[in-house]
Amino acid sequence: MRSALGGPRLLLRRLREVMAEPVNAQARLDKIVTVIASNMVAEVCSFYVMRADNTLELFATEGLKREAVHLTTMKAGEGLVGLIAQQAEPLNLPNAQSHPSFSYKPETGEEIYQSFLGVPVLRAGNTLGVMVVQNRAHRLYSEEEVEALQTTAMVLAEMIASGELQALARPGLDIALRRRMTLTGEALADGVGLGHAVMHEPRVVISNLIADDPDLEKQRLDEAIDGLRSSIDLLVDHGDVAHTGEHREVLETFRMFANDPGWMRRLREAVLSGLTAEAAVERVQSDNRARMLRQTDPYLRDRLHDLDELANRLLHRLVGRDMVSGQIQLPENAIVVARSMGPAALLDYDRSRLRGLILEEGGPTSHVAIVARALGIPAVGMVENITGLVEAGDALIVDGATGQVHVRPQQDVEDAYKEKARLRARRQEQYRTLRDVPAISKDGVPISLNMNAGLLIDLPHMNATGAHGIGLFRTELQFMIAERMPTPTEQITLYKTVLEAVGDKQVTFRTLDIGGDKILPYMRAREEENPALGWRAIRIGLDRPGLLRAQLRALLKAAAGRHLKIMFPMVASVDEFVRAKALVQREQEHLVRYHHAVPESVKLGVMVEVPSLLFEIDEIAAEADFLSVGSNDLMQFLYAADRENPLISNRFDPLGPASLRALRLIAEAGKKAGIPVTLCGELGGKPLEAMTLIAIGYQSLSMSPAAIGPVKAMLLDLDIRAAREKILDLLDHAGGIATLRPAIEAFARDHGIPI
Ligand code: PEP
Numbered sequence: 001m002r003s004a005l006g007g008p009r010l011l012l013r014r015l016r017e018v019m020a021e022p023v024n025a026q027a028r029l030d031k032i033v034t035v036i037a038s039n040m041v042a043e044v045c046s047f048y049v050m051r052a053d054n055t056l057e058l059f060a061t062e063g064l065k066r067e068a069v070h071l072t073t074m075k076a077g078e079g080l081v082g083l084i085a086q087q088a089e090p091l092n093l094p095n096a097q098s099h100p101s102f103s104y105k106p107e108t109g110e111e112i113y114q115s116f117l118g119v120p121v122l123r124a125g126n127t128l129g130v131m132v133v134q135n136r137a138h139r140l141y142s143e144e145e146v147e148a149l150q151t152t153a154m155v156l157a158e159m160i161a162s163g164e165l166q167a168l169a170r171p172g173l174d175i176a177l178r179r180r181m182t183l184t185g186e187a188l189a190d191g192v193g194l195g196h197a198v199m200h201e202p203r204v205v206i207s208n209l210i211a212d213d214p215d216l217e218k219q220r221l222d223e224a225i226d227g228l229r230s231s232i233d234l235l236v237d238h239g240d241v242a243h244t245g246e247h248r249e250v251l252e253t254f255r256m257f258a259n260d261p262g263w264m265r266r267l268r269e270a271v272l273s274g275l276t277a278e279a280a281v282e283r284v285q286s287d288n289r290a291r292m293l294r295q296t297d298p299y300l301r302d303r304l305h306d307l308d309e310l311a312n313r314l315l316h317r318l319v320g321r322d323m324v325s326g327q328i329q330l331p332e333n334a335i336v337v338a339r340s341m342g343p344a345a346l347l348d349y350d351r352s353r354l355r356g357l358i359l360e361e362g363g364p365t366s367h368v369a370i371v372a373r374a375l376g377i378p379a380v381g382m383v384e385n386i387t388g389l390v391e392a393g394d395a396l397i398v399d400g401a402t403g404q405v406h407v408r409p410q411q412d413v414e415d416a417y418k419e420k421a422r423l424r425a426r427r428q429e430q431y432r433t434l435r436d437v438p439a440i441s442k443d444g445v446p447i448s449l450n451m452n453a454g455l456l457i458d459l460p461h462m463n464a465t466g467a468h469g470i471g472l473f474r475t476e477l478q479f480m481i482a483e484r485m486p487t488p489t490e491q492i493t494l495y496k497t498v499l500e501a502v503g504d505k506q507v508t509f510r511t512l513d514i515g516g517d518k519i520l521p522y523m524r525a526r527e528e529e530n531p532a533l534g535w536r537a538i539r540i541g542l543d544r545p546g547l548l549r550a551q552l553r554a555l556l557k558a559a560a561g562r563h564l565k566i567m568f569p570m571v572a573s574v575d576e577f578v579r580a581k582a583l584v585q586r587e588q589e590h591l592v593r594y595h596h597a598v599p600e601s602v603k604l605g606v607m608v609e610v611p612s613l614l615f616e617i618d619e620i621a622a623e624a625d626f627l628s629v630g631s632n633d634l635m636q637f638l639y640a641a642d643r644e645n646p647l648i649s650n651r652f653d654p655l656g657p658a659s660l661r662a663l664r665l666i667a668e669a670g671k672k673a674g675i676p677v678t679l680c681g682e683l684g685g686k687p688l689e690a691m692t693l694i695a696i697g698y699q700s701l702s703m704s705p706a707a708i709g710p711v712k713a714m715l716l717d718l719d720i721r722a723a724r725e726k727i728l729d730l731l732d733h734a735g736g737i738a739t740l741r742p743a744i745e746a747f748a749r750d751h752g753i754p755i
C-alpha cells in the first residue's frame with residue numbers, strides 16, 4: 001500500500017483531472033472507478049447510486065462484470081451495500097462472505113473477492129450512494145484507506161448533486177437526490193403556502209474540493225477555527241438574540257465544541273488527506289449529520305445538532321459569506337427554510353413575497369412561531385433535516401394546519417393545494433365582507449368579539465377584522481423578541497402606540513406573563529422541575545416587584561388622560577390580586593405626587609386560569625373590575641394535561657362536562673357581581689366552542705384575528721336562547737359522558753349554524 005499521505009493526495013489530483021475531462025457522465029464514472037481501484041491497489045471498485053425508490057443501482061465498476069452495470073440493484077438494508085446505505089457508516093471486512101448481511105448477486109461475479117471496504121456517499125447527512133473496493137485476499141483495509149475512500153466519496157457526492165448523473169437514470173427511476181417527499185413536523189402557524197425554497201442560511205457551495213497546496217489549506221483551517229472561537233466569545237458576551245434566536249446555553253455549548261480536540265483532529269486529518277479546508281469541514285459535518293439523523297437519544301441528538309451548526313459557521317467563515325440572508329432579494333412566492341431563526345430575522349424578510357416558513361427546530365411557543373402567526377405566514381417546525389433535504393429553488397408546499405411539508409410535490413398534490421389555497425382565499429374574502437356587519441346573534445343579542453395581540457405588527461388587524469377591541473394584549477411578546485430588556489421609555493412608546501391605534505376602542509393590557517415556557521433570553525432562567533407550575537407571571541411580579549412596577553408605571557404614563565385596562569396573569573388567590581392592586585395604587589399615587597398626568601380611569605382585572613380561583617370566585621369577582629378566562633392555562637391545570645405535550649394535550653375535550661361547568665361557574669359569578677367576563681384563550685376562536693361559550697353566558701370573547709370572521713359568521717346564525725336551553729340541558733344530564741361535542745355539533749347542524 002502507498003503511504004497515507006501520498007496515496008490520497010495523488011488520488012484526489014487524478015480525480016480532479018478526470019472531473020475536468022470533456023467526456024460524458026458514464027465515461028467519467030468508468031474512469032473514476034478505474035483510478036480509485038488502481039490507486040488503492042484494489043481489484044474491484046464499484047459505485048452504487050441511491051434511486052428515489054430507495055434502491056441502490058450499480059452505476060459503474062472496475063473489476064466486477066460490466067454487464068451488471070445498471071442491472072444489479074439492491075434495496076436499502078439489503079446486502080452489505082444496502083447496510084452501508086442504511087447505516088451511513090463504512091464497513092471494513094476481511095472476510096465479507098461470512099458477514100450475515102452478505103447477499104450474492106451472481107451476475108456480478110463477485111464470489112472470488114474476500115475483503116470488502118464500502119463507504120456511504122453522503123451529502124448533508126443523506127445517503128446518495130455507496131462506494132466499494134474489494135480484493136481477493138483476506139485483508140483489513142487501513143484507517144488511512146477508509147479515510148481516503150470517504151474523501152473520494154465526497155467528490156462523487158458533488159457529482160450526483162450537480163445533476164450530471166441524472167442523465168444515466170432510466171425513465172421512472174430517478175436518483176434519490178431529486179425525490180419527492182412528504183415530511184411531517186409541528187404545525188406552527190395556520191395557512192397553506194406554495195412556493196420555492198429560499199435557504200435562510202444558504203448552504204455553502206464548495207467549488208473546489210481538492211487542495212492545490214495542503215499546507216496552505218491547513219493554515220486556512222486553523223485561522224478559520226481561531227476566528228470562529230473569538231466570534232463565539234463575542235456572541236456569548238453581547239449576543240443578538242432576537243436575530244439568531246440563540247440562547248446563552250447554546251452558545252456556551254458552541255464554545256465547548258469549538259475547543260474540542262476530537263473535532264479539530266478530524267478536521268485536520270481531512271485536510272491532510274488532500275481536501276480544501278471547506279471540503280474538509282463539509283466531510284466531517286456530513287458524517288456528523290448522518291450520525292445525528294440516526295441518533296435516538298434526544299440529548300445526544302441535540303449535541304450533534306450543535307456541532308452541525310458550528311461546522312456551518314466554520315464553513316461560512318471559510319468562504320467569507322454572511323450567515324443570514326434576510327436582506328437578499330426574495331423571489332416571488334418564497335418559502336424560507338431554516339434550521340432555527342430568531343423573531344427579528346423573520347421580520348427582515350419582505351412580507352409581500354413570503355409564503356411560508358419551515359424550520360428544523362422551533363415548537364409552537366418559539367418566538368419565531370409567535371411572529372409567524374402574527375404575520376399570518378403558514379409555518380411548520382420540527383421538520384427533521386429539512387435544510388439537508390431541500391435545495392434552494394425547490395418547489396415546496398407548507399401546510400400550517402396539519403404540519404405537513406411537501407418537497408418537490410407531484411403535480412396533482414400541487415393542484416390540490418392550489419385549490420385549497422384558492423378556497424381559503426375565497427373564504428377569507430367572505431369574512432372580510434362581514435367586517436362591518438354588527439356582531440349580533442340571530443335573536444338580537446350583541447356579543448363583543450375582540451382580538452388578541454402582542455406586537456405592533458398585530459395592530460393593523462384591528463381594522464381589517466372589525467374587532468371590537470383588543471381583549472388581550474400579551475405585553476411579554478415585545479420583551480421576548482427584544483435583544484435586551486426594553487427601557488421604560490421604550491415601553492411607554494409601545495403602549496402609547498397601541499392605545500393610539502385602538503382609538504375609541506378598548507385594549508386590555510396583560511402584565512408580563514414570563515417564566516414557564518416564556519423565557520426572556522437576556523434574563524437568566526432558573527432550572528425548574530415543572531416550569532409551568534413554577535415561578536412565573538404574577539408570582540415573579542410580587543416576589544421581585546421592580547420589573548412589574550416599572551411596567552405598571554409605563555402603562556399609567558402611556559395612558560395619561562385615557563381609559564386604561566390592566567389584567568394580571570396566573571393569579572391563584574384573592575390575596576395575590578389584592579397585593580397587585582396595591583402596587584398599581586402606589587404607582588398611581590407616586591405619579592400624582594410628582595404631578596404627572598394619570599389615566600382618566602383605571603380598571604383592574606384578573607385572568608382566571610388557575611383552578612384554585614374557582615373556589616374563591618365570588619370573592620375575586622367582588623375585588624376585580626373584570627374577569628378574563630385564560631382557557632389555555634385553565635384547561636391544562638384543570639385536567640393536569642400539559643398544553644404543549646402532543647401526547648396528552650388533546651386528551652381531554654374542553655367541551656367535556658367538567659370544563660363547561662367550570663366555565664359556566666365563572667360566567668355566572670361575573671354576572672352576579674355585575675362585572676364583565678371575557679374569555680381570551682384559543683377556545684373562543686373556534687366557532688363551535690365559541691357558540692357553546694356564548695350559550696353558557698359569555699358575552700365577550702377575545703381571539704386570534706383570523707378567527708373573528710368565522711366566529712362572527714357563526715354568531716349571525718345563532719339563536720342564543722335555543723342554544724342555551726339545549727346546552728344547559730345537556731350539561732345537566734352529562735353524567736359519565738366524556739364530551740358533549742357530538743351533541744353540540746348535532747345542534748349546530750340541525751340549526752344550520754356554520755361551525
Ligand atoms: C390562556 O392561558 O388562555 C391565555 C390567554 O394566556 P397565554 O396563552 O398567553 O398563557
Ligand code: MG
Pocket residue numbers: 569609630632633
Ligand atoms: Mg395563560
